Amino acid sequence: MLTVRNISVYYGAINAVQDISFEVKEGEVVTLIGANGAGKSTSLRTISSLIKAKSGEITFEDKNITTLKPHQIVAMGLIHVPEGRKIIGSFTVRDNLKMGAFLRKDKAGILESMEEVFTRFPRLKEREKQLGGTLSGGEQQMLAIGRGLMAKPRLLLLDEPSMGLSPILTEEIFEIIRTINQKGTTILLVEQNAYMALQVAHRAYVLETGRVVMSGDSNVLKDDKRIRAAYLGEIA
Amino acid sequence: MDYFMEQVINGLQLGLVYALIALGYTMVYGIVKLINFAHGDVFMVGAFIGYFGFSSWGLPWPLAILVSALCCACLGMLIERIAYRPLRYATRIVALISAIGVSFFLEYFCSLKFMFGPNYRVVQRPFDEVYWSIGGVTISNIQVLIFCTAVCMLVGLQYLVMRTKMGAAMRTVSFDHDTARLMGVNVDRTISFTFGIGAALAAVGGVLYAIAYPQIWTFMGIMPGLKAFTAAVLGGIGLIPGAMLGALIMGQAEVMTAAFISSQLRDAIAFSILILVLLVRPCGILGKTQPEKV
Numbered sequence: 001m002l003t004v005r006n007i008s009v010y011y012g013a014i015n016a017v018q019d020i021s022f023e024v025k026e027g028e029v030v031t032l033i034g035a036n037g038a039g040k041s042t043s044l045r046t047i048s049s050l051i052k053a054k055s056g057e058i059t060f061e062d063k064n065i066t067t068l069k070p071h072q073i074v075a076m077g078l079i080h081v082p083e084g085r086k087i088i089g090s091f092t093v094r095d096n097l098k099m100g101a102f103l104r105k106d107k108a109g110i111l112e113s114m115e116e117v118f119t120r121f122p123r124l125k126e127r128e129k130q131l132g133g134t135l136s137g138g139e140q141q142m143l144a145i146g147r148g149l150m151a152k153p154r155l156l157l158l159d160e161p162s163m164g165l166s167p168i169l170t171e172e173i174f175e176i177i178r179t180i181n182q183k184g185t186t187i188l189l190v191e192q193n194a195y196m197a198l199q200v201a202h203r204a205y206v207l208e209t210g211r212v213v214m215s216g217d218s219n220v221l222k223d224d225k226r227i228r229a230a231y232l233g234e235i236a
Numbered sequence: 237m238d239y240f241m242e243q244v245i246n247g248l249q250l251g252l253v254y255a256l257i258a259l260g261y262t263m264v265y266g267i268v269k270l271i272n273f274a275h276g277d278v279f280m281v282g283a284f285i286g287y288f289g290f291s292s293w294g295l296p297w298p299l300a301i302l303v304s305a306l307c308c309a310c311l312g313m314l315i316e317r318i319a320y321r322p323l324r325y326a327t328r329i330v331a332l333i334s335a336i337g338v339s340f341f342l343e344y345f346c347s348l349k350f351m352f353g354p355n356y357r358v359v360q361r362p363f364d365e366v367y368w369s370i371g372g373v374t375i376s377n378i379q380v381l382i383f384c385t386a387v388c389m390l391v392g393l394q395y396l397v398m399r400t401k402m403g404a405a406m407r408t409v410s411f412d413h414d415t416a417r418l419m420g421v422n423v424d425r426t427i428s429f430t431f432g433i434g435a436a437l438a439a440v441g442g443v444l445y446a447i448a449y450p451q452i453w454t455f456m457g458i459m460p461g462l463k464a465f466t467a468a469v470l471g472g473i474g475l476i477p478g479a480m481l482g483a484l485i486m487g488q489a490e491v492m493t494a495a496f497i498s499s500q501l502r503d504a505i506a507f508s509i510l511i512l513v514l515l516v517r518p519c520g521i522l523g524k525t526q527p528e529k530v
């Protein structure tokens with residue numbers, strides 16, 4: 001569904017992503033894990049065209065999207081929920097959700113999606129008229145995911161959905177990610193919480209200073225000695 | 237007392253013209269964090285086009301206002317495209333210098349003989365000024381015209397920004413460009429549109445100004461521009477209601493100073509307000525300490 005081929009990305013002289021390749025197949029949850037500054041967010045930002053790759057090619061559903069504008073990519077159903085949630089503080093919860101459906105024209109469908117989001121996150125329903133800026137971190141994360149769902153994503157890019165959340169809320173968010181996937185949305189998940197990410201993902205890519213250093217089936221990686229030492233906090 | 241009321245009305249008239257200019261400053265600032273110093277000169281171009289419209293081209297005056305608004309909307313979008321977009325993510329000061337450059341360019345280019353020329357022109361009003369006396373207070377048809385036009389535009393703008401999809405896009409871009417992109421907003425087009433709307437409002441302000449104070453020349457945009465900018469800062473730069481409030485206060489302050497203290501002090505008072513606001517409450521009357529946008 002998504003193929004990233006040999007992309008390199010620079011910020012000025014800094015080479016944040018070096019010749020990375022990976023793919024996501026329809027129906028999968030794939031995770032990119034790695035330490036701070038490994039280039040995970042940069043990879044997602046390149047896919048959604050917020051930054052341009054210096055070289056390499058990205059295809060989505062067999063179309064080359066490397067040179068498309070971000071809004072054209074959104075229109076194709078490739079939706080990116082960014083790091084740090086980016087909830088619009090002066091918009092109500094409802095208006096934030098509506099903004100997620102910005103490119104959709106089907107009024108009835110939008111309302112239907114809104115109801116689905118509210119069923120999935122009852123907490124958002126209770127706070128429908130509250131301003132986004134007054135939500136707690138966990139609620140904002142739910143809103144960020146809900147806003148992504150409002151676009152009817154074919155592929156959902158999630159950047160550190162567990163950041164700053166309590167263990168219980170983290171469990172909850174990962175459970176939600178699992179159900180979203182089971183309902184038919186393909187997911188590319190970026191996480192520092194490698195343990196949880198490997199639990200939900202089918203496959204994983206491990207990034208280190210801008211390179212893919214390891215990849216494979218989550219179950220296999222979970223048991224890999226080096227992964228356990230580097231990312232799961234075990235002494236090798 | 238009647239004299240006082242008349243001054244209030246005069247202040248309102250001036251304040252509403254300032255409001256039409258101040259909105260452009262504040263919307264543009266909200267969306268790209270840039271003080272568009274060429275905005276006062278767009279006001280000037282608007283005044284000239286309106287003047288040519290009803291005096292040389294024989295257009296009915298409402299049509300002249302419309303033509304002026306459309307031409308200036310294009311001018312505003314052109315300025316953004318040429319002078320600001322290439323610098324959008326550069327250091328703030330670079331774009332500011334570019335804005336000052338555009339301002340000088342418009343002033344001096346328009347002063348050329350084949351453009352508007354360097355001289356003052358007296359505006360022949362497209363209709364006669366009529367005065368009415370209501371309970372001892374005199375108001376003119378020009379004041380009524382300014383009041384109605386400005387209020388309609390302000391209400392229309394508020395509707396556009398708060399109730400339409402384009403408005404939602406503008407507010408999202410003003411929150412964060414990348415977030416807007418990820419929602420599917422075409423950021424370039426939204427910014428361009430904002431410049432267009434701001435310029436059109438200034439143009440309407442310019443034509444009304446030319447009708448009310450019937451003398452125009454190519455440097456006429458500087459003072460009202462600076463005062464409208466002050467108004468936008470006073471109300472809280474980036475906030476639409478702030479720009480309106482600030483402009484109304486500026487209009488009153490200026491007219492009251494001229495009427496009751498000294499007319500020579502009217503400009504001084506305007507800029508004293510600016511300095512005072514910057515010292516005491518830099519975020520403006522309605523601004524939060526963390527300034528919010530559009």
Ligand SMILES: Nc1ncnc2c1ncn2[C@@H]1O[C@H](COP(=O)(O)OP(=O)(O)OP(=O)(O)O)[C@@H](O)[C@H]1O
Pocket residue numbers: 011014016034035036037038039040041042043083192
């Ligand atoms: N806007 C920027 N300008 C310059 N360098 C940047 C910028 N954004 C990221 N970088 C650099 O690029 C590298 C990769 O950053 P990136 O944000 O992709 O990491 P990450 O894997 O998402 O890390 P984290 O887990 O901390 O979010 C880092 O070295 C970072 O310092």
Ligand SMILES: [Mg+2]
Pocket residue numbers: 040041042083159
């Ligand atoms: Mg990151």
